[in-house]
Amino acid sequence: MSDWKLDDKEWVKARKKAWPEYKFNIEKSGMHGWINLEKEHHNYVKEYFLTGSRLALEAIYKYYEDSLLLELWIHPSESTQRSKY
Numbered sequence: 001m002s003d004w005k006l007d008d009k010e011w012v013k014a015r016k017k018a019w020p021e022y023k024f025n026i027e028k029s030g031m032h033g034w035i036n037l038e039k040e041h042h043n044y045v046k047e048y049f050l051t052g053s054r055l056a057l058e059a060i061y062k063y064y065e066d067s068l069l070l071e072l073w074i075h076p077s078e079s080t081q082r083s084k085y
Contacts, residue, residue: 003077004076012050015050019049026073041059048074052076057071
């Protein structure tokens with residue numbers, strides 16, 4: 001089961017509404033690399049945030065220095081439980 005509830009219009013709407021604040025916080029966080037990335041790479045972060053796209057996540061890991069921290073930060077799950085996988 002995906003943590004991205006893409007079939008839930010209200011969830012998608014809320015996620016889109018939350019993006020500008022996440023983007024602002026990423027830009028101001030001091031995380032290395034964000035400023036030095038091309039806008040195209042910023043779009044991968046947005047795409048992963050909104051859709052959970054594996055291709056976008058792969059691009060994040062390829063281009064972004066603090067990719068694991070970023071992935072954890074923008075992942076929609078609030079669970080503190082570890083996955084079996």
